[in-house]
Amino acid sequence: MKTVKGFASATVGNVACGFDVLGFAITEPGDEVILTLSDRAHTDSPVSISAITGDGGALPLDPKKNTSSFVVLKFLEYIRAHKQIDFTGHISLELRKHLPLSSGMGSSAASAAAALIAANELMGLPCSKMELVHFAIEGERVACGSAHADNAAPAILGNFVLIRSYTPLDLITIPSPEHLYCSLVHPHTELRTAYARSVLPQEISLKTATQQWGNVGALVTGLLTSDYDLIGRSLVDVIAEPKRAPLIPGFFEVKQAALDSGALGCSIAGSGPSIFAFSSSEKTALAVGNAMKEAFLHSKAHLQSDMWVSPICKEGARIL
Numbered sequence: 284m285k286t287v288k289g290f291a292s293a294t295v296g297n298v299a300c301g302f303d304v305l306g307f308a309i310t311e312p313g314d315e316v317i318l319t320l321s322d323r324a325h326t327d328s329p330v331s332i333s334a335i336t337g338d339g340g341a342l343p344l345d346p347k348k349n350t351s352s353f354v355v356l357k358f359l360e361y362i363r364a365h366k367q368i369d370f371t372g373h374i375s376l377e378l379r380k381h382l383p384l385s386s387g388m389g390s391s392a393a394s395a396a397a398a399l400i401a402a403n404e405l406m407g408l409p410c411s412k413m414e415l416v417h418f419a420i421e422g423e424r425v426a427c428g429s430a431h432a433d434n435a436a437p438a439i440l441g442n443f444v445l446i447r448s449y450t451p452l453d454l455i456t457i458p459s460p461e462h463l464y465c466s467l468v469h470p471h472t473e474l475r476t477a478y479a480r481s482v483l484p485q486e487i488s489l490k491t492a493t494q495q496w497g498n499v500g501a502l503v504t505g506l507l508t509s510d511y512d513l514i515g516r517s518l519v520d521v522i523a524e525p526k527r528a529p530l531i532p533g534f535f536e537v538k539q540a541a542l543d544s545g546a547l548g549c550s551i552a553g554s555g556p557s558i559f560a561f562s563s564s565e566k567t568a569l570a571v572g573n574a575m576k577e578a579f580l581h582s583k584a585h586l587q588s589d590m591w592v593s594p595i596c597k598e599g600a601r602i603l
């Protein structure tokens with residue numbers, strides 16, 4: 284018997300203007316996956332889920348439906364076909380969820396990334412982290428019906444990740460400026476990723492497109508040059524935020540509270556309902572996060588929320 288524990292932290296997809304093409308990882312919180320390898324096949328499937336904690340019983344135990352076990356199945360198929368590793372044993376998977384579901388914090392991606400980093404360790408590191416991203420993206424298709432990489436890629440790789448192309452997959456990791464901090468606030472309500480995607484327009488005007496890609500280029504430039512003002516000016520989303528903000532009670536009050544407290548910029552984390560803000564110091568990020576929590580509480584919905592302040596995670600998914 285051999286046991287390995289993997290960890291992957293929360294991620295923020297889109298990063299305002301980068302819908303489906305930009306995301307970053309924070310350091311905490313995250314999901315843990317414990318894999319136990321045994322020589323004998325216990326069931327027809329080479330992977331089974333022994334336990335899930337922290338999900339309130341919401342997640343599927345079927346190994347083909349839970350993102351954590353599904354990606355391990357895909358990983359085993361891949362190393363058999365491309366790495367000449369024919370796995371004949373059994374892997375028992377325990378998932379410990381510390382990320383809230385349907386939160387905008389890349390919950391399904393974190394489960395998948397933690398499982399993949401553990402499986403790769405268990406099988407003797409046959410794949411690079413970049414190879415593992417492919418399986419994590421397929422896990423997103425199982426979780427919410429779309430194979431978007433802006434949570435999956437940073438969950439595995441850390442840092443900021445720009446997805447230049449999906450076919451073929453072309454990912455660029457972008458280092459974070461030294462003094463960039465994220466305030467992430469999760470209101471106690473759910474917004475399913477699949478639904479939040481269903482409200483988006485299928486077509487946009489040329490004017491809207493030029494605004495959006497101008498900001499993506501400026502945001503990437505700001506990150507690469509540590510230009511904090513440019514980062515803040517670039518956090519403008521004219522595609523998803525206008526459609527999704529009405530789905531988040533108190534969004535506009537929370538965003539204004541963040542900016543009034545010194546945030547560089549603020550927008551929806553992923554597909555929401557969480558909201559993130561960037562600051563150029565940890566002290567400001569803490570003040571911004573607290574102001575955002577207060578704004579949720581005093582909004583019409585009187586929402587309680589959880590708040591984290593974090594630098595950008597540079598390591599990505601890792602073994603504990």
Ligand SMILES: Nc1ncnc2c1ncn2[C@@H]1O[C@H](COP(=O)(O)OP(=O)(O)O)[C@@H](O)[C@H]1O
Pocket residue numbers: 341342343348349350351378383384385386387388389390391392394395425426427434475476553554555
């Ligand atoms: N292991 C898993 N962890 C989280 N969500 C999962 C998992 N397996 C399946 N899902 C489903 O994935 C969907 C996407 O939600 P989730 O990823 O939690 O949202 P977000 O990415 O906004 O945090 C949810 O409907 C959830 O039930």
Ligand SMILES: N[C@@H](CCOP(=O)(O)O)C(=O)O
Pocket residue numbers: 294296297302303304386387388389390431433434476479480523552553554555
């Ligand atoms: N690009 C995706 C990001 C979804 O992030 P999640 O954390 O809410 O799953 C989208 O905007 O749908």
